[in-house]
Amino acid sequence: MRYILKKIASTLITLLVVSVVLFMSFQLISGDPATRMLGTSATPERLEALRAELGLDKPLIIQYLSWLQAFVRGDLGTSYVYKQSVAGLLATKVPVTLWLAGISFVLMCALALPAGVYTAKHAGSPTDRVLMVANQVIMAIPPFFSGILISWLFGMVLRLFSPGGFVSYERSFWGFVGYLVFPAIAIALPRAAQVAKLLRGSILEEAGKNYTRTAYSRGNTTSGVLYGHVLKNAFLPVLTFLGMSLANMLAGSLVVERVFGIPGISTTLLSSIGNRDYPVVLAIVMWIAVVIIVINLIVDILYRVLDPRIAEEG
Amino acid sequence: MGSAQDNTCQSEVILEVRDLHIEFHDHDKPETAVEDFDLTLHKGEILGLVGESGSGKSLSALAIAGLLNRHSLTKSGQILFDGCDLLTCERSRLRSYQGDEISIIFQEPMTSLDPLQRIGRQMEEALRIHHKEMSKDERRKLALQTMAEVGLAEPEKVYRMYPHELSGGMIQRVMIGAGIIGQPQILIADEPTTALDVTIQAQIIALLRKINEERGMAILFISHDLSLVRQLCHRVIVMQRGHIVETGDTEEVFLHPREAYTKALIDAIPKVDLSEFAGTSDAEASHVR
Numbered sequence: 001m002r003y004i005l006k007k008i009a010s011t012l013i014t015l016l017v018v019s020v021v022l023f024m025s026f027q028l029i030s031g032d033p034a035t036r037m038l039g040t041s042a043t044p045e046r047l048e049a050l051r052a053e054l055g056l057d058k059p060l061i062i063q064y065l066s067w068l069q070a071f072v073r074g075d076l077g078t079s080y081v082y083k084q085s086v087a088g089l090l091a092t093k094v095p096v097t098l099w100l101a102g103i104s105f106v107l108m109c110a111l112a113l114p115a116g117v118y119t120a121k122h123a124g125s126p127t128d129r130v131l132m133v134a135n136q137v138i139m140a141i142p143p144f145f146s147g148i149l150i151s152w153l154f155g156m157v158l159r160l161f162s163p164g165g166f167v168s169y170e171r172s173f174w175g176f177v178g179y180l181v182f183p184a185i186a187i188a189l190p191r192a193a194q195v196a197k198l199l200r201g202s203i204l205e206e207a208g209k210n211y212t213r214t215a216y217s218r219g220n221t222t223s224g225v226l227y228g229h230v231l232k233n234a235f236l237p238v239l240t241f242l243g244m245s246l247a248n249m250l251a252g253s254l255v256v257e258r259v260f261g262i263p264g265i266s267t268t269l270l271s272s273i274g275n276r277d278y279p280v281v282l283a284i285v286m287w288i289a290v291v292i293i294v295i296n297l298i299v300d301i302l303y304r305v306l307d308p309r310i311a312e313e314g
Numbered sequence: 315m316g317s318a319q320d321n322t323c324q325s326e327v328i329l330e331v332r333d334l335h336i337e338f339h340d341h342d343k344p345e346t347a348v349e350d351f352d353l354t355l356h357k358g359e360i361l362g363l364v365g366e367s368g369s370g371k372s373l374s375a376l377a378i379a380g381l382l383n384r385h386s387l388t389k390s391g392q393i394l395f396d397g398c399d400l401l402t403c404e405r406s407r408l409r410s411y412q413g414d415e416i417s418i419i420f421q422e423p424m425t426s427l428d429p430l431q432r433i434g435r436q437m438e439e440a441l442r443i444h445h446k447e448m449s450k451d452e453r454r455k456l457a458l459q460t461m462a463e464v465g466l467a468e469p470e471k472v473y474r475m476y477p478h479e480l481s482g483g484m485i486q487r488v489m490i491g492a493g494i495i496g497q498p499q500i501l502i503a504d505e506p507t508t509a510l511d512v513t514i515q516a517q518i519i520a521l522l523r524k525i526n527e528e529r530g531m532a533i534l535f536i537s538h539d540l541s542l543v544r545q546l547c548h549r550v551i552v553m554q555r556g557h558i559v560e561t562g563d564t565e566e567v568f569l570h571p572r573e574a575y576t577k578a579l580i581d582a583i584p585k586v587d588l589s590e591f592a593g594t595s596d597a598e599a600s601h602v603r
Contacts (some may be wrong), residue, residue, distance in 0.1 A: 137492065209425065210420060210422055210425040210426045211425065211426060211427055211428045211429070213381055213420070213426075214427065214428075214489070215428070215439075216380075216381055216412070216421070216425045217379055217381055217412055217413060217416060217418045218382075218412065218413035218417075218439045218440045218442065218443060218492070219409045219410065219411070219412035219413035219443045219444060220409075220413075220439075220443060221409065224443070229428045229431070232430050233428070233429065233430055304431070307429075307430060308428060308429075308430065308476040308478070309476070309478050
């Protein structure tokens with residue numbers, strides 16, 4: 001418990017540092033908002049008045065603190081382009097990315113974990129060889145290409161969904177989930193291939209360790225040794241990769257959102273960068289930072305729960 | 315010394331190995347690791363198997379424990395236990411003996427336990443596999459009792475600990491306890507003290523002798539250390555390069571070695587009487603109890 005509190009505290013500090021760095025860099029690149037709002041022909045007096053109104057004449061640290069205070073309360077600023085609140089703008093995008101990431105992650109685990117265990121258990125068998133070759137091929141296909149393939153196969157040939165015809169969750173929740181399954185396959189496949197390969201290797205490595213021999217000497221069956229001892233040990237190195245994958249999925253996958261025409265945060269991020277809509281960019285970059293840092297925290301805590309050896313260092 | 319008993323030869327034979335051959339196929343040419351290996355183990359006897367590294371003693375022990383299953387390896391001959399040949403019987407029959415009738419402890423205690431499982435759970439593993447009729451409480455009770463028997467102080471505490479929290483000597487005690495918890499007929503000890511320092515080594519030897527005497531359990535003790543074998547074993551088999559060189563009662567072999575190789579091994583023993591250490595450790599072990 002103390003360990004978890006300590007971890008959460010250090011996570012909060014990390015987030016604070018990240019927010020300072022991001023705020024400062026956006027100050028540097030975005031230039032003077034007053035000039036942008038009034039145009040270059042505005043008189044110096046009017047600019048000065050607007051700066052005072054926006055609080056831009058105050059020291060940077062005060063500006064940062066008031067920005068942070070507003071940010072934590074959910075006020076992410078106003079989009080330059082859409083003239084609406086960033087929070088309102090993202091409220092429709094983030095759930096799409098969350099669902100897409102969630103479905104992708106579940107698919108990835110559902111494919112990779114059984115495949116990894118199976119190929120490790122039957123290492124060297126014909127099925128293992130076929131699966132490992134298939135694995136290599138899947139890993140080598142870039143998502144934009146698999147996305148196009150999936151659109152063609154499931155959309156045009158099998159007519160299971162209509163490519164480009166994104167269904168918003170407000171209109172039909174199941175239609176929305178049904179649409180997202182296909183882009184999720186494109187996201188999940190290459191990562192699933194990596195996880196399966198990683199898990200297979202890790203199981204085979206653990207299977208060569210002495211405690212496995214001990215487990216056999218007690219009269220365990222191969223399955224008993226695998227599920228009773230090896231799998232948990234073999235899963236530890238895979239956990240980090242699963243965490244990284246989930247973080248990447250939650251940060252949005254630009255190519256897949258583009259190919260399938262999904263209005264998620266990646267599409268929004270790209271268009272906002274093009275429009276120099278800095279408040280939106282800042283909010284999305286902060287989102288990505290929070291996602292990655294929080295998932296790291298969760299992975300750390302999971303390691304602590306799963307591996308008693310880590311408890312020593314806490 | 316007084317550990318060598320003369321009457322062991324008349325008692326019942328519980329394990330017989332005949333004409334065991336083990337061959338590796340890792341390289342182009344097959345390599346013979348063990349050849350014409352014969353062994354007879356009697357009820358309640360401690361049989362030593364000595365030889366330098368690479369003499370095939372550990373391989374023979376692993377074969378008896380049913381742990382040689384590599385694809386790049388062939389075995390022939392017979393390992394007769396309980397009226398069945400362990401080399402050719404079905405896996406399920408072999409498994410029913412493993413951990414229940416034949417147990418084994420290894421050279422590297424630190425890596426021999428699952429790092430993610432509590433000691434208690436690992437102590438009880440053989441019971442969970444072979445004695446499903448036992449309740450959770452019965453298993454726990456027997457585990458704690460056995461842990462005390464093998465000289466683990468505060469068994470209740472150790473029961474909840476993880477392997478990384480224990481020393482090598484303590485883990486070897488756990489391995490022995492987990493090995494004997496199902497009251498097997500044979501305990502194979504494959505260089506059980508090689509990775510431990512000398513005082514711990516003497517304690518483990520004393521513990522093995524105690525288990526042999528109190529439980530009447532036969533022990534196959536594999537070691538490269540002749541002085542340990544002399545302290546512990548009733549009979550001894552000397553191996554060199556996959557072959558048996560000499561076999562006989564321990565004192566007989568030590569006092570009147572017939573083969574030059576055995577003589578050379580005996581001459582290589584440092585002239586220190588380790589039984590002194592064994593004596594003190596006996597006292598210590600009972601202290602812990």
